[in-house]
Amino acid sequence: MSVVERQEWDVVVVGAGGAGLRAAIEARERGARTAVICKSLFGKAHTVMAEGGIAAAMANVNSGDNWQVHFRDTMRGGKFLNQWRMAELHAREAPDRVWELETWGALFDRTKDGRISQRNFGGHEYPRLAHVGDRTGLELIRTLQQKIVALQQQDHKETGDYESRLKVFQECTVTRVLKDGERVSGVFGYERESGRFLVLEAPAVVIATGGIGKSFKVTSNSWEYTGDGHALALLAGAPLLNMEFVQFHPTGMVWPPSVKGILVTESVRGDGGVLRNSEGKRFMFDYVPDVFKEKYAQSEEEGDRWYEDPDHNRRPPELLPRDEVARAINAEVKAGRGSPHGGVFLDVSTRMPAEVIRRRLPSMYHQFKELADVDITAEAMEVGPTCHYVMGGIAVDSDTAAARGVPGLFAAGEVAGGMHGSNRLGGNSLSDLLVFGRRAGLHAAEYATGLAGARPPVDGEQIDAAAAEALRPFSAEGEGRADGQPPENPYTLHQELQQAMNDLVGIIRREGEMEQALEKLADLRVRARRAGVEGHRQFNPGWHLSLDLRNMLLVSECVARAALERTESRGGHTREDHPTMDRDWRRINLLCRLTDPTGGLAATDPVAGQISLTRETTDPVRPDLLALFDKEELVKYLAEEELYE
Numbered sequence: 001m002s003v004v005e006r007q008e009w010d011v012v013v014v015g016a017g018g019a020g021l022r023a024a025i026e027a028r029e030r031g032a033r034t035a036v037i038c039k040s041l042f043g044k045a046h047t048v049m050a051e052g053g054i055a056a057a058m059a060n061v062n063s064g065d066n067w068q069v070h071f072r073d074t075m076r077g078g079k080f081l082n083q084w085r086m087a088e089l090h091a092r093e094a095p096d097r098v099w100e101l102e103t104w105g106a107l108f109d110r111t112k113d114g115r116i117s118q119r120n121f122g123g124h125e126y127p128r129l130a131h132v133g134d135r136t137g138l139e140l141i142r143t144l145q146q147k148i149v150a151l152q153q154q155d156h157k158e159t160g161d162y163e164s165r166l167k168v169f170q171e172c173t174v175t176r177v178l179k180d181g182e183r184v185s186g187v188f189g190y191e192r193e194s195g196r197f198l199v200l201e202a203p204a205v206v207i208a209t210g211g212i213g214k215s216f217k218v219t220s221n222s223w224e225y226t227g228d229g230h231a232l233a234l235l236a237g238a239p240l241l242n243m244e245f246v247q248f249h250p251t252g253m254v255w256p257p258s259v260k261g262i263l264v265t266e267s268v269r270g271d272g273g274v275l276r277n278s279e280g281k282r283f284m285f286d287y288v289p290d291v292f293k294e295k296y297a298q299s300e301e302e303g304d305r306w307y308e309d310p311d312h313n314r315r316p317p318e319l320l321p322r323d324e325v326a327r328a329i330n331a332e333v334k335a336g337r338g339s340p341h342g343g344v345f346l347d348v349s350t351r352m353p354a355e356v357i358r359r360r361l362p363s364m365y366h367q368f369k370e371l372a373d374v375d376i377t378a379e380a381m382e383v384g385p386t387c388h389y390v391m392g393g394i395a396v397d398s399d400t401a402a403a404r405g406v407p408g409l410f411a412a413g414e415v416a417g418g419m420h421g422s423n424r425l426g427g428n429s430l431s432d433l434l435v436f437g438r439r440a441g442l443h444a445a446e447y448a449t450g451l452a453g454a455r456p457p458v459d460g461e462q463i464d465a466a467a468a469e470a471l472r473p474f475s476a477e478g479e480g481r482a483d484g485q486p487p488e489n490p491y492t493l494h495q496e497l498q499q500a501m502n503d504l505v506g507i508i509r510r511e512g513e514m515e516q517a518l519e520k521l522a523d524l525r526v527r528a529r530r531a532g533v534e535g536h537r538q539f540n541p542g543w544h545l546s547l548d549l550r551n552m553l554l555v556s557e558c559v560a561r562a563a564l565e566r567t568e569s570r571g572g573h574t575r576e577d578h579p580t581m582d583r584d585w586r587r588i589n590l591l592c593r594l595t596d597p598t599g600g601l602a603a604t605d606p607v608a609g610q611i612s613l614t615r616e617t618t619d620p621v622r623p624d625l626l627a628l629f630d631k632e633e634l635v636k637y638l639a640e641e642e643l644y645e
């Protein structure tokens, strides 16, 4: 039996991005002893990379804004597949969450009259993104960390111990959620630096692990985003919702190769940047879909006037939702009108004075100068689509963030599904993290407190199995090696997975290619059993990747299976063989489950169990929310029987 450090907490939060930290603060404030555990350094999460801002209908720049307009925009952006109750809560509560950040010390950019400034973003009817230059996520994380330190100082005053009620375990990776029967009993993980194992016993676990981008070759995501939380939930018996919806952000860097995929924030377009093809044409005017035609400018002149006078002009099509812009760029490149390195041109240099560009987009200025030797105040950027965000995720209750079917499991942030439907609007993630992070922390604490003395015990056999699973890549006896086959290199497996997902389940999808992807994934799952590493447990990145592979393979299979099943194009899911949105599919959610997640094959097998996919009818949208839309618009989205209802 391996040596394992054990500690008892009331609530364990897995992930220290915006969702995890907001959940931890709430749980601790509700009286639960709370541990936060994160794979990288404390403060290093995707949230810190968020550039554009937080969407909240505060109406500081245009008094026409309110939660109802924000709700409408979010549902339109998600093509009505959003879990509508989440979209409602999000739109109603986002302004309070932004105000709260200011009371905790955040300092947003201001309007001339001293209010929190808000900027334009794709799909948002009014300027709505509260921001700090193009470094909003940094301020958000800094503020939440500061709040955590303040709570720890308070605890120190009362108990003499800073970590008595709120403790952060950084550079620790969780590999299993432990259970007592159906209920959660804690988590198992390892310290990345020492390789030591730890078990945090807790009746409530909040998963807030962010995205899955590292399963794709070209991505804006960093190394941690291997779909761990999605896989942890699957392995614990919770379903994943609508995993076919992956967002390809239209503007990632395309050159040089070493930085391909790094994000170019949408604020560049929100602040006036335009997209041109190799012929110098502003091509987005050719790509406005019917559902959006009335809302977008038909000429460059009108689009340009909108920046000065948004009340009397329509917005430029560069500010269409991301899925539309990404598809348009893809089509231009395919038609041979791309830039030298396979993207298109994004230009601010001819649109704003150099000094304004440097002030409003400081990170972009430095990013291009340092990584590509391009001065964006003098020349255009080359950009193309990059895998950015996953709309699909753990199926949760809209109000409580409880994961379906596993008492004690909660999920918030990018890892949770439903909120964004088939496509997320920019800026709606940071607000999602705060709204649902708070709700997850609140309900996890209430759940844990409600159990009083009856905490689910941690099963020693599960700990042993989790330890054996984690050690498997070191084992000379590993399956496959005994039969003479050489071990597999985890890096090679990862590259093959990324290439397959990029080429076969990427921005434009075809039936035959997705079938090929599933065959490839099945092959990789078998080969992943032989993923082997040398050396020891002290900081060993090859070992860490071998363990992450289980998660990426499970999640990728969910994406491919759901994408094959959904025979329509909607939001982030584009089928070349089914190019239009089908109203009947609006009523259908796709749920992936792992059958036989723990039994059957030994729990040490990284790929035990099968992904099964089921259809489920969505809840009808509440009538007062439907009444916010014109009937003519609803006809474009709702299924026939919904319209009658």
Ligand code: FAD
Residues within 6 Å of the ligand: 014, 015, 016, 017, 018, 019, 020, 037, 038, 039, 040, 044, 045, 046, 047, 048, 049, 050, 051, 052, 053, 054, 055, 136, 137, 172, 173, 174, 175, 208, 209, 210, 211, 220, 221, 222, 224, 228, 229, 263, 388, 389, 412, 413, 414, 415, 426, 427, 428, 429, 430, 431, 433
């Ligand atoms: P993250 O912030 O991704 O944090 C996840 C946490 O989980 C990390 O601490 C990680 O270490 C931890 N973790 C992962 N796996 C494990 C494990 N197995 N064990 C323990 N810990 C684990 N959205 C906006 O709304 N506005 C923007 O302007 C914006 N800009 C963006 C720019 C970039 C470059 C990127 C990549 C994203 C941007 N987004 C933006 C999206 C947004 O930043 C993310 O969706 C959001 O930050 C996700 O937050 P989260 O709390 O869910 O997870």
